[in-house]
Amino acid sequence: MSFSSKVKEELSRQISTARHCQIAEIAAILSVCGQVSISANDHFRVIVHTENVSVARKYFTLIEKTFNIEAVIHVRKNVYLKKSNVYRVEVSSHEDTVRILQATKFMSPEQEIADDLSVMSRLVIQKECCKRAFLRGTFLAAGSISDPEKGYHLEIVCSTQERAEQIQSIMREFELDARIVARKKSQVVYLKEGSQIVEFLGLVEAGISLMDLENIRIRKEISNNINRKVNCETANIGKTVSAAVKQIEDIRYIETHVGFSQLTEELEETAVCRLRYPEATLKELGEMMSPPVGKSGVNHRLRKLGRIADELRENKEDYND
Structure with missing residues (x-):
């Protein structure tokens, strides 16, 4: 079962105790997949069509x-997706x-049906708890x-721009940075930040799914931190190795062309020490010297050896010219 399906399964079992919140959630589901049928003699029927068993349930x-009404559920196979059912x-x-x-x-009250069932009356969602119920029902039906192992993205598909803006407005009342994007003939309200999706799951009372998402986020953050640290250390090691290779090349060049006898005692000690311990850090090299030298002191001596090697190379080139 996908993470999205698990969230919907949890939400399908979350029943508000307040009747006004139950009505708000019913209205949300009707606004997404509800249909009113009117017979020739003005007989009304209300029908909900969905491919999601959680929505039907x-x-x-x-x-x-809410109304002490026992609805009738019809199930048939989806003509296009043979493994899927359609619930009415x-x-x-x-x-x-x-x-x-x-x-x-x-x-x-005069039994006139609203022109657009996709947009809910603000009278149904005046209270904060009803707005939560509205978001729960809307996500359940169209979200x-x-x-989260691959990325963070929550969306609610809307049939009209007006409905998308209504959902966005309510989300923003809860400080969720909901955005809208057009996709084919639909308007999609979406959240991209993991923390925002966690907030949304808390609003709609999907506590188990919220904890599952938080655990995934924490694990991914730890993994990312470890990877960043490893990459940083690897880069530092690479720089250290490259520097050591260059230092040894310079020292070998000096040794071959003029010998260490031309160097000061400090530089000769540093050169010999570097050749003997090519993998040592600057700190370790300094501790091997007598008297011990600090990291910056060792670095200064190695730089000086590098300049001497460069001068020798330049002089050789001038002589050859």
Whole structure:
């Protein structure tokens, strides 16, 4: 099961105790995958179509708990995806349908249905807890989260720009930096930061998924820190080795062309020590000398040996010319 599916499975079992929050979540699901059917004699039916069993289960449970209505669930195979099912949750009673639509503010007291079921009335989501329920229902019906092992991305696909802006506005009320991008015929509200997705999971009360994501984030952060440290140490070792190779080349050149007798005692001691211990650090070289020399002192002597070698090379070139 994917991480996104695990989140939805958890959310499908999270039932608010407050009736107004239950209504807000029902309205969120209806706004994404709900449809109102009107017969020739003005008989209303409300139907929810979804390919996600978690959405069907949650909507069925909420309808029963909130309105004491037992909906009917129909299951059929998806014509295009043979391994997938399509769930249709239907309330066929005219009176029950009117109750649901009026409670969710998709129908006026005069039984006029809203022009756009995708946008929720602010009357349904006035309280903070109802806004959380709205986000929970919306994500359950139209959201997804990428595998956090690979990256951090949460999105909610919307049918209209107005709906996307409504979701973005509510997210930003909770200080989530939600963005909107057009994708084909849809508008997608998304979050990219791992910490923002953690905040979202906390808002919609997906506590188990939140902890799973946090554990992955911590493990990845530790791994990244270790990799950065290893890469840094590897780079430093590479620089140290390259410097030592150059130092030895310079010292060998001096030894071959003029010998160490031309050097001061300090420089001769440093040259001999470097040749004898090619892998030693500057600190270790300094501790081997008598008297011991600091790291900067050793570095100064090696630089001086390098300049002597460079002068010898230049003089040789001038002589050859």
